[in-house]
Amino acid sequence: MNDISEINAVSYSTGKPVRIRISGGFIRDIMETGHTEGDPDLLVAPGLFDNQVNGFRGADFSDTDLKIHEMRQAVDALNAEGVTSFFPTVLTNSHENLLRIFKNLSNSLSDERVKDSIPGFHLEGPYISPESGYYGCHPAGFIRKPSWDEFAMYQEAAEGKIREVTISPETDESFEFIKKCTSEGVVVAIGHTNASTDQINKAVDNGARLSTHLGNGCANMIHRHNNPLWPQLANDLLITTFIADGHHLTPEEIRVFYRVKGPAKLILTSDITHLSGLKPGNYMFFGSRIVMTDDGLIKNPVLDCLAGASLPLRTGIGNVMKFTGCPPGEAFNMASANVAEAFGITDRGTLEPGRRADLVLFERNGYEIVIKQVFVKGRRVL
Numbered sequence: 497m498n499d500i501s502e503i504n505a506v507s508y509s510t511g512k513p514v515r516i517r518i519s520g521g522f523i524r525d526i527m528e529t530g531h532t533e534g535d536p537d538l539l540v541a542p543g544l545f546d547n548q549v550n551g552f553r554g555a556d557f558s559d560t561d562l563k564i565h566e567m568r569q570a571v572d573a574l575n576a577e578g579v580t581s582f583f584p585t586v587l588t589n590s591h592e593n594l595l596r597i598f599k600n601l602s603n604s605l606s607d608e609r610v611k612d613s614i615p616g617f618h619l620e621g622p623y624i625s626p627e628s629g630y631y632g633c634h635p636a637g638f639i640r641k642p643s644w645d646e647f648a649m650y651q652e653a654a655e656g657k658i659r660e661v662t663i664s665p666e667t668d669e670s671f672e673f674i675k676k677c678t679s680e681g682v683v684v685a686i687g688h689t690n691a692s693t694d695q696i697n698k699a700v701d702n703g704a705r706l707s708t709h710l711g712n713g714c715a716n717m718i719h720r721h722n723n724p725l726w727p728q729l730a731n732d733l734l735i736t737t738f739i740a741d742g743h744h745l746t747p748e749e750i751r752v753f754y755r756v757k758g759p760a761k762l763i764l765t766s767d768i769t770h771l772s773g774l775k776p777g778n779y780m781f782f783g784s785r786i787v788m789t790d791d792g793l794i795k796n797p798v799l800d801c802l803a804g805a806s807l808p809l810r811t812g813i814g815n816v817m818k819f820t821g822c823p824p825g826e827a828f829n830m831a832s833a834n835v836a837e838a839f840g841i842t843d844r845g846t847l848e849p850g851r852r853a854d855l856v857l858f859e860r861n862g863y864e865i866v867i868k869q870v871f872v873k874g875r876r877v878l
Contacts, residue, residue, distance in 0.1 A: 503871075504533040505857055507847070508541035509825030516540065518853040521873035525849050535859075538868060541828045542846055543580025543854030544809050545835040547660060547737065547763065548618055548709070550585045551770030557584040559770075560596040567604040571613050573773065575877040577808040578867045580854040581613055581836075581844055583660060585767075588621030588634040591646060598653035605657070612872050615841055616659030619650065620708065623663040623673070624688035629715030630664070631688050633796050633803040635782045642673035651682075658682060659839055662708040664689035665699035678703030683839055685737070686728060688713035693727040700733050706838065709767055710736045710753070711745050712802065729756050735838055737763040740812035740819070741805045743793045747819040754816075759826040763834050764812050769794060769804035814863035824860075 503516040513532045517524040551557045555570035567584075574582060586597050598617065605611040621634050623642040631639055642663055651658050661677060662685040663670060674684045686699055687708025707728045714724065728734055729752075736757050740750055744767070753762060766772075771779055771788050779786045781796075781803055788794045792806040809831050816827040836845025844852040853874035859866045870878040 503540060503855065503857070504529070505538045505540035506532065506536070508539050508828050509823075509847075514540070514847075516847070516853075516855070518871075518874040521853055521875070523847065523849050523851050523853050526847060537859045539824075539858055539860070540847070541824075541856050541858065542832040542851075543844065543856055543870065543872065544578045544813075544828075544831045545845055546574075546579050546582040546766050546768075546809050546831070547835055547839070548585045548620070548765040548767050549574070549579075549582045550587065550768060550804055551772070552768060553773040554770055556770035557601065558587045558589060558597055560593050560600070562597070562600045562604070564604045564607055564610070567601075567610050568607050571610050572877070575613065575870055575872060576867070578810050578856040578858070578865070578870055579613075579808070580856070580870065580872045581615055581841075583616050583618040584614060585618040585620050588624065588631075588638045590638050591649075594619075594622075594650055595653045598650050598658070602653065602655045602657060605655075609872075614657075615844075616657050616839070617654055618660040618662070619647075619658055620662040620687065623661070623670070624713075625664040625666055625690045627690050627715070629717075629801070630690045630713060632713050632801050633781065633784070633786075633799060634688065641667050641669045643669070644673055644676050647673070647677070651680075660685060660706070662687040665691045665695045665704065670695075671698055671702045674699055674702040674704050681840075686724075686734070689724050690715070691724055693722075696724065696727040697731060700731050705733065705735060706763070707734050707736045709739050709744065709765060711749055712739060712767075716800065729753070732761075735761050735763055735834070737765045739767050739805055740764055740815040741766070741792065741807040742811075742815055743791075743807075744802060744805065747815075750816065750819045754820040754822065759822060759830065760834065762830045763838060764809065764816060764827070764830040766807065766809045766812060767805045768808065769806065771804070772806040772808070810858075810865040810867060814865050818863040
């Protein structure tokens, strides 16, 4: 099992040496030691929590034929990147395929290692904008208006594990759907949208609380005043999720997000796809040619849009520190504590007694986060 009882490292948030004692997979206590024991460059942070993972190392979570062993391999590989919790994210598809996909995902939780790292699923679509540019690389033929009856079927197939749904509140059906999701404990995010200011604010009034990868899932050319970005930034009830891989947003955009929302209202996500961890080259995705470059950019050259990401969450943490000047504690919290809090998941996300011993031990090489050891529920996985 490789269980441990004690870890000595430097706290990611305070910069002080700490001793963490673990019992039964949970943090028993944390004590400042006043002196460094072992490697003085070794830091400890909560395990990373990624709410938007489309796939990894060849495993596509929207694949109707995904096998349990493929999910297990993806979980093991993500754990090695410091991600101890994540939401497999399912993209727009036909009704029949979505039922199969969620049934497969639910079945994969029969593997305890998989279950330990997956507290829920994220449905991104099919209730998104039908306008070109806003739906990105989602298959346009399957985009449709929100339907609670339909969603309830997906939730049943998922055995109640859908924790997040991304929609565009551009139709009258959206608002009752949002209200119903919220009443059932499903967090609603606004994304892939060309909704008006009034529609966005009405969505928030009915319970929407997140913006999905803000600044992306948006047309390349938009009105400088009347666009879906400003009202989402301006609404204090919306938490901004964003991708900091160096491709999806500019450093200036990320600095603006940081200054407008503040560190507590930001969630860092990767949006990685099944191509992450594979060799650069040409691939097929929903029947279209996708190109992955040497620097990790994934793009549909015909639609001229990004098609997900390939760089892991730790890359985004380093970029956030580099682009904003924020301290490591804030950057790591955007990828751990803030995520757990947004979804009401109280057993992980912070270094506190009583929380799961999901830990990442790392060193810094400038802004690069170098993962050294990873623990999931006190069990060493790297």
